[in-house]
Amino acid sequence: MTAPLYLEDAYQTRAEGSVTGITEQGGIILDQSLFYATSGGQPGDSGTLIWDDQDIKITTTIKGEGGSIVLIPAEGATRPAVGQAVKQDINWDMRYAHMRMHTALHLLSVVIPLPVTGGAITAVKGRLDFDMPEAPDDKDALTEMLNAIIARNFDITERWISDAELDANPGLVKTMSVQPPRSAGRIRLVRIGDVSEQVDLQPCGGTHVAKTGEIGRVAISKVEKKGKQNRRVHLVFQD
Numbered sequence: 001m002t003a004p005l006y007l008e009d010a011y012q013t014r015a016e017g018s019v020t021g022i023t024e025q026g027g028i029i030l031d032q033s034l035f036y037a038t039s040g041g042q043p044g045d046s047g048t049l050i051w052d053d054q055d056i057k058i059t060t061t062i063k064g065e066g067g068s069i070v071l072i073p074a075e076g077a078t079r080p081a082v083g084q085a086v087k088q089d090i091n092w093d094m095r096y097a098h099m100r101m102h103t104a105l106h107l108l109s110v111v112i113p114l115p116v117t118g119g120a121i122t123a124v125k126g127r128l129d130f131d132m133p134e135a136p137d138d139k140d141a142l143t144e145m146l147n148a149i150i151a152r153n154f155d156i157t158e159r160w161i162s163d164a165e166l167d168a169n170p171g172l173v174k175t176m177s178v179q180p181p182r183s184a185g186r187i188r189l190v191r192i193g194d195v196s197e198q199v200d201l202q203p204c205g206g207t208h209v210a211k212t213g214e215i216g217r218v219a220i221s222k223v224e225k226k227g228k229q230n231r232r233v234h235l236v237f238q239d
Helices: 092-111 139-151 163-168
Strands: 014-022 028-030 047-051 054-063 069-073 085-090 116-121 125-131 156-162 186-194 197-203 218-225 230-237
Touching (some): 092 197, 139 218
Antiparallel strands (some): 014 085, 054 069
16 A cells, blocks of 8 residues: 555655555556545646656556555656665646645535536646536626635645544535545545634545635636536636
């Protein structure tokens, strides 16, 4: 099992590590990973691995077997040997853009309080699919509601609960298509706002900014019909 360093500090950009395995496809497994693995609509991190006088580009990161995190190197790259100590250096600009958009999508689920059926994140835009028979009347009004929350610069924090606590509170789960990530019998909750003025609380294994103000202004760019009950709401950065 790979220790996920990105859950300890989403702002950490460099870390040490040791190679514990190479997959049949050539992916690299470390004892601890600064690289986020593709999950829940958020892309895996890219970056660089450095050791001795060598370095290789990591194009993306995925989940492996048994709780491992697998770094996918550029095609044809020379891989470090098992046991090799390495330095990890993530593509921070990409990671930070994903953090901003991921938090913004949590807030989108606040201004549109309907069950979420899917979602995706990129560095420039994101979207959520909602169980929404009819499109919203005024997407510009929703955009302003969203930016008003962002501007209040709420803190984003986390806490952990047990599987049993989540099972006893199914209303915490907003996503219909993706189950919350369960790790060693516990679930990570991401909270926007504090206990006295909580804006959102939901299970999430992704990376987020520390304050909503870091998101910047966003806009709902379009709403698409995706089936009888489904509407896809697209979100873009405005700065």
